[in-house]
Amino acid sequence: MNLLVHLDQQLALLDALALRRRRHVATTACTPHQTLAAPGAETVSTPLAFCSNDYLGLAAHPALAAALAEGAARYGAGSGGSHLIGGHCAAHAALEQRLAQWYAPYIPEVATLFFSTGYMANLGILTALGSSDAVLFTDKLNHASLIDGARLADAQVERYPHGNMDNLAMRLARSTVALKFIVTDSVFSMDGDIAPMQELLALAQQHDAWLVVDDAHGFGVLGRHGRGIAEYADLHSERLIYIGTFGKGAGLSGAFVAAHRTIVEWLLQRARTYIFTTATPPAVAHALLASLDLLEGAEGDARRAALQRHVAWLQERLPAALASLPGCPLRLGASQTAIQPVIVGDNAATLALSARLDAAGLRVPAIRPPTVPAGTARLRVSLSAAHTRADLERLVAALVEHAPQVSAATLPA
Numbered sequence: 001m002n003l004l005v006h007l008d009q010q011l012a013l014l015d016a017l018a019l020r021r022r023r024h025v026a027t028t029a030c031t032p033h034q035t036l037a038a039p040g041a042e043t044v045s046t047p048l049a050f051c052s053n054d055y056l057g058l059a060a061h062p063a064l065a066a067a068l069a070e071g072a073a074r075y076g077a078g079s080g081g082s083h084l085i086g087g088h089c090a091a092h093a094a095l096e097q098r099l100a101q102w103y104a105p106y107i108p109e110v111a112t113l114f115f116s117t118g119y120m121a122n123l124g125i126l127t128a129l130g131s132s133d134a135v136l137f138t139d140k141l142n143h144a145s146l147i148d149g150a151r152l153a154d155a156q157v158e159r160y161p162h163g164n165m166d167n168l169a170m171r172l173a174r175s176t177v178a179l180k181f182i183v184t185d186s187v188f189s190m191d192g193d194i195a196p197m198q199e200l201l202a203l204a205q206q207h208d209a210w211l212v213v214d215d216a217h218g219f220g221v222l223g224r225h226g227r228g229i230a231e232y233a234d235l236h237s238e239r240l241i242y243i244g245t246f247g248k249g250a251g252l253s254g255a256f257v258a259a260h261r262t263i264v265e266w267l268l269q270r271a272r273t274y275i276f277t278t279a280t281p282p283a284v285a286h287a288l289l290a291s292l293d294l295l296e297g298a299e300g301d302a303r304r305a306a307l308q309r310h311v312a313w314l315q316e317r318l319p320a321a322l323a324s325l326p327g328c329p330l331r332l333g334a335s336q337t338a339i340q341p342v343i344v345g346d347n348a349a350t351l352a353l354s355a356r357l358d359a360a361g362l363r364v365p366a367i368r369p370p371t372v373p374a375g376t377a378r379l380r381v382s383l384s385a386a387h388t389r390a391d392l393e394r395l396v397a398a399l400v401e402h403a404p405q406v407s408a409a410t411l412p413a
C-alpha cells in the first residue's frame, strides 16, 4: 500500500464526514476576544469565543506574564535536562512544596510531583501504579489521557457506565485482584457534570481501593479557595490520588499529582513520562507560584465568583429563552461548572448552528458522536471569568436568533 495515497484517502473521508479539523492562528493573547486568522485565509477576525479552558481568565494576566519573564531572567530559558538528571530546579521544588501545603488538609502525609502536562501525568501515574496485579476501574466518559494511560498500563481495565455507582460497586465486590484503583474525572469534559466524589471515596474505602481523580477542570476553579474537587467535595483520605492541571484554571501549563508520600516516591522512581522527558522550563514553575498566589488571594475569590455568576445566569436565562421558541429542539444540560452543553441532537443541525454563530462572530464548538453519545450532538459552551454579562447576553440572543433557522432547515418537522 502506498502510504501517501492511503492517507489522502483517509483524509478525504474525514472531509466527506465533515470531521476534518483545522487550526486557527491566534495573533493576540488568550481572551474571549482574541484575534484569529482563519485557516488558509488572509482574513483575520476577533470573534467572541466560548471555547477556551481559561476558566478564570488568567492566561493573559499581566502578573503571570511578568512572573514568567522574571523566572526566565532568574533561571534562564530551558531546564537543560530531565528532573532526575540535572533539570530539577529550585522553582520546581518550591512549586511542589507549595502544592503539598495546599493538599495537606485533604491527604495525610501528602507529597506532590510536578509533571509537564496533564496528559503526561495521567499516562505516567496509571502506568506506574497499574501493575499486572492491579485492576483499574474507569468511568466510560473519562478523558482521553486516562483512557490512554489505562491502555498502556499492565493492569486489567474495567470500564463502568458513566457515573453508575451500583455497577462500579458490583465490579469492585466481585474483583479478587490484589490492588484496585478507581479512576475518574472530577468534572466531565462534555457535560460539565461532577462525579459523585463522596460515593466514590466511600466505595474505595469499603473495597480497599484507591481513588485516582483527574481534576483538570476543577483545579483553581472549584472550592472556596480554588483547591478544586478536594475542597469542593470535602475529601479527606489517604486513598486519594489527586491530579491537578495548570493549563486551564491556572492559566499556564503543567500538572501535578498530590498523594501519600510513598506513592509519590514510587512515581518519582517509575513514572516514565516524568523520568524520560526534559523538565519544564523553570520560569513556568516560577510563574505557577504567582498563579497560586492569585488563585488563593482576593483576585481568585473574585474570579471564581464571577464565573459562578455567569454559570447561574446562563442556567437561568438560556432555558427560558429556548422554551420561548416553538418546537426548538435545543436544551441546556444542567451543569454547575464552566462547561455548559447546549444539546441540539442532530449532527448536521449542530454543525449548521455552529457555522451560523461563527458567521455572526461567535465561536462555539460543535461536538458530535463518537465524542458524545449518538443523538446528543451539541454546542459546548465554555464560560470564563473573563466574559462579561454582555458577552453572555450576546450568546443567548444569537442562539435565539439562529436556532430556529437551523432546526427548520435540517430537522424533520
Ligand SMILES: *Cc1c(COP(=O)(O)O)cnc(C)c1O
Pocket (backbone or CB within 6 Å): 116, 117, 118, 119, 120, 122, 143, 145, 185, 189, 214, 216, 217, 245, 246, 247, 253, 254, 255
Ligand atoms: C485538559 C485535560 C487533561 C490534559 O491536561 P493537559 O495539561 O492539557 O495535558 C487531562 N484530563 C482532563 C480531564 C482534561 O480536561
